[in-house]
Amino acid sequence: MDYGVDYDEYRKIFEDVPCLNEFFGSDALTDIHGEYFFLLLCSVLKSIGLSFEGFSLVFALLSVFITVYAFNKFGWGVTVAVLLYFSHNYFLKEMGQIRNGLSSAILLMAFYYLKNFENKKYFFSVVLASLIHSAALVFLLAHFIIKRSFYSLFALLAFAFVLGFVGWLDMALGLVGQYLPERLSDYIGTDYYSNIGLSNPQTVKQMAFCILFFLIFDEFSKNKKISNDMAVVSLGYTVKIYMASVFFLLIFVEFDLLARRMASYFAIVEPIIMAQCLYLFAAIGERRRYFLLMAFVFLYATVSIFFNVSFREGFDGVYKNWMLEGV
Structure with a gap:
């Protein structure tokens, strides 16, 4: 099992x-990147003798447990949702x-x-998620999003x-850039501040899914x-949340890191939507569309795994086989 592109930074x-x-x-905490509660968890795990690899494993297992538990609470097609998540x-x-994973x-x-x-709740x-990663506060918008009409x-x-x-x-940064928080302004001028493009594959995919999910819900x-x-009813709420991910990819298209980070917090519902659609196709006896969607889910999962593994193998010396290093 490997560990990703932020390996050295988290170490x-x-x-x-x-x-x-x-x-x-x-006083040392002021110079360490990370939210207070996240750093506290690091300190606790470090204090009980875990290595960095052990700390990473604990965080991954905790994230997986909460994610699978959440899928189970939604109650529709848990296996499909878990497959797409992994x-x-x-x-x-x-x-x-x-x-980002735990939050x-x-x-x-x-x-x-x-x-x-x-x-x-x-x-x-x-708020708890924001103590792990402050960007999670953007999910407060979900409270207002689900109340809006699709129109x-x-x-x-x-x-x-x-x-x-x-x-x-x-244009906006030209006017107010000097007033931005230091943690945000530090990204300006780096590779993180780049235009992902409106024709970016991720943006196009999520726009297409957004329209497809809405048509199915309708x-x-x-x-x-x-x-x-x-x-x-639940599917309607979930599709609205997913639409927010597309909004952030479009509105912050010039700021790669911000666009992807904000969008990712709303795109987490994608596996749930597909599981809900399968459940509802089965409920109305649409066997042909049920099996078509199931085939698409397996194809989509296979392609995702292929690109994720291929993409990470392209990083020279950054993607580590940390399970071999011991915990």
């Missing part, structure tokens, strides 16, 4: 974090972006609470596309057999 963080007996009140998000997050797992639970109108989960959300996507096309962000919502089924 440095782990090595720099003081043990628990020196953690509180330590074919892409696991590679991207648990094997490359430790904080994303917690946000899946936040969405579960949100769609069930358990607002206190939803807000608590978002208004598609209008926002069109607006974001136009703004991305004209290059609004470069068909289900008009089917008298299941239009009032809670699974259909």
Whole structure:
């Protein structure tokens, strides 16, 4: 098992974090990249004698457990959701972006609470996720997104596309760039601040999925057999959350890191949508479309695994086989 492109950066963080007996009140924390709660977890694991490899394994297992638990709570096609998760998000997050992985797992639970109108648990989960990675606070927008109509959300996507096309962000940064927080302004002028392009494969894929998911939901919502089924209502909420991922890819098209990071927190529902669609096709007896979607799911998972493995093998000396190093 390998560990991803941020390997050396996370190793440095782990090595720099003081043990628990020196953690509180330590001035060294101000120079270490990472949110306070994340650094505290590092310190706890380091204090009980775990190596960096052991720390990485604990975080990965914790993220996987919470993610699978969240899929199980949604209750539709858990196996399909888990397959899709391990074919892409696991590679991207648990094997490359430790904080993003754990915070994303917690946000899946936040969405579960949100769609069930358990607002206190939803807000608590978002805040908890933000203590692992502050960017997770963007998921507070989910509370407003699910209340919007599909018409208004598609209008926002069109607006974001136009703004991305004209290059609004470069113009805005020219005016307010000097007032940005230091952690954000440090990225300006680096490879992280680059234009991913409106024709970027990820953006095109998610726009296509967005339209497809909406059309499927619209068909289900008009089917008298299941239009009032809670699974259909839940699918509507989930598609709206997914649409937000496309919005961020479009609106921040000029800022690679920001676009992908914000979008990733909303795209986490993609496996759930596909599992919900399979469940509903089965519920209305659409066997042909059920098997077509199932075949697509397996093809999509296979292609995702191939590209994730191939992409990471392209990194020279960055992708480590850390399981062989011992825990």
